Amino acid sequence: MSILEYNGGAMIAMAGKDCVGIASDTRLGIQAMTVACDFQKTFQINSNTFVGLAGLASDVQTVSEVLKFRHDLYELREGRKMTPRVFSNVLSNLLYEKRFGPYFVEPIVAGLDAKTGKPFLSGMDLIGAPVFTDDYVVSGTCTANLHGMCETLYRPDMEVEELFETLAQALLAGVDRDALSGWGGVVHIITKDGVISRELKGRQD
Amino acid sequence: TQHTAMDSVLAIRYKDGCVIAADQTNARSVLAYQHNLDKVTELSKHTAMGVSGPNADMVNFSEYISKNMALYEAMNHGNKLSVNAQAHYVRSVLAEALRKGPYQVNLMLGGYDEKTKEANLYFLDYLASMQKVNFGCQGYAGAFCLSIMDREWKDDMTKEEALEVIDHCIGELGKRFVIAQPNFIVKVVDKDGVSVSKFGADPNDN
Numbered sequence: 572m573s574i575l576e577y578n579g580g581a582m583i584a585m586a587g588k589d590c591v592g593i594a595s596d597t598r599l600g601i602q603a604m605t606v607a608c609d610f611q612k613t614f615q616i617n618s619n620t621f622v623g624l625a626g627l628a629s630d631v632q633t634v635s636e637v638l639k640f641r642h643d644l645y646e647l648r649e650g651r652k653m654t655p656r657v658f659s660n661v662l663s664n665l666l667y668e669k670r671f672g673p674y675f676v677e678p679i680v681a682g683l684d685a686k687t688g689k690p691f692l693s694g695m696d697l698i699g700a701p702v703f704t705d706d707y708v709v710s711g712t713c714t715a716n717l718h719g720m721c722e723t724l725y726r727p728d729m730e731v732e733e734l735f736e737t738l739a740q741a742l743l744a745g746v747d748r749d750a751l752s753g754w755g756g757v758v759h760i761i762t763k764d765g766v767i768s769r770e771l772k773g774r775q776d
Numbered sequence: 777t778q779h780t781a782m783d784s785v786l787a788i789r790y791k792d793g794c795v796i797a798a799d800q801t802n803a804r805s806v807l808a809y810q811h812n813l814d815k816v817t818e819l820s821k822h823t824a825m826g827v828s829g830p831n832a833d834m835v836n837f838s839e840y841i842s843k844n845m846a847l848y849e850a851m852n853h854g855n856k857l858s859v860n861a862q863a864h865y866v867r868s869v870l871a872e873a874l875r876k877g878p879y880q881v882n883l884m885l886g887g888y889d890e891k892t893k894e895a896n897l898y899f900l901d902y903l904a905s906m907q908k909v910n911f912g913c914q915g916y917a918g919a920f921c922l923s924i925m926d927r928e929w930k931d932d933m934t935k936e937e938a939l940e941v942i943d944h945c946i947g948e949l950g951k952r953f954v955i956a957q958p959n960f961i962v963k964v965v966d967k968d969g970v971s972v973s974k975f976g977a978d979p980n981d982n
Binding site: 577578599601604606607609610627628629631632633672 | 899901903907909912918919
C-alpha cells in the first residue's frame, strides 16, 4: 500500500484551440472502501487557471488551501492576475519546500494565458519537479491507462465541444480499469469567455 | 500506520438534523474495560461528533475540540460556528497534528445550522481528509452498514426513519460482525440540541 494510492484518483488536463480542459474523477476511498462519490479534486484558482490534485485526500485539501492563500495574497500585493506559468512555479516551490517531508500529491495545472490566449499545461511529482507539455498531462492511480487513452484520442487544435468529448471519454475509459478511481467525474473547459463545467455520468463501480 | 480501532460509528443526516450512533465498548486487544462508554461528544449546542480510536486520543481530542468551541463562543459574543466551520476547524487541527504527532481518531461530525435551516454531516478520518456526506460509518461498521444506508437513505427523511435505519445497521453488526458490540448509544442533533435517543448501558453508571 503506497500513500499515494490510499485514497485513489485520476486526473487529465488537455489543450485545445484557444481553450484548455481539466477532468478528474470524484471518488473518495479508503483503500478498497468507497466513502464518497462527490469529492472535489479540481480547484479553480482564478478566471483562467485550474489545478488538479491527485494523491492523499488530506493533502489535496491542505495543498489547495495553502495554494489559494499564496495565490490570493500575490494578487492582492501585485494588483494583477497570476499567470498560469507563475502559478505552476508557486506550486512547485511549495512542494519542494517540503522536500524531506512531502505533501503526497501529484498535481496538474491547466490554464489559459490571459494575454496570448494560449493554453498552458504542467504536471509535477510530489516534490515539485515540473514537466511542461503542449498536448496533455495526467496524474493519479491509473496514469498508464490515461496515457494510453490520451495518446490515442488526442488531436491538436480541438474546439471546446471536441475537447470536452475527448477528455470525458479518455477519463471514463481510463478509470473503468482502475478499482480506485471513478464513481463519477467532472470536466472543466476554460476559454477566454469563461469556464464551462459538466459532471460526467459513468459506471458506479 | 494507525491502531486499528474496533469501534463502530454510524451517522445519518435527515431533513432536520443528524443521528450519530457509536458502540459503547472500551477495549484494548482482548480485554474489555467497560461496555458503557459514551463516544459521541457534544461540541456545541447544535453539533456533536462520534469518535473512534484509542481511548487516549479519543478523549483528549474530543475534549480539546469541545473546549475550543466553547472558548470561541465565549470570545465572540455568543456567535456560533456553523457546522461547516466546525468541521473545517477539526480538519485543521488534525492536519497540523498529522506530521507532528497525529491524533489517531476517525470521526463523524454532524449538526444542524439554525441560520440556513439545514442539517450537515461530515466524515473525517485521522489523516485529516474531510467530506460532507449524507451518511457514513467509521471502522469495520462501514463494510456492513454502508450498503444498508445506500439502499435506505432518502432525501427529506424524518427523524424516525433515520433512527430506523440506524437500528437496521446496529442489527446487522450484531448479526454478522465477529466482534460482539452489545451496547450502542444513539444521539440526535437537531434545532433543539444534542439529545440521547437511547443507549445500551448508561454512561453515567460507574
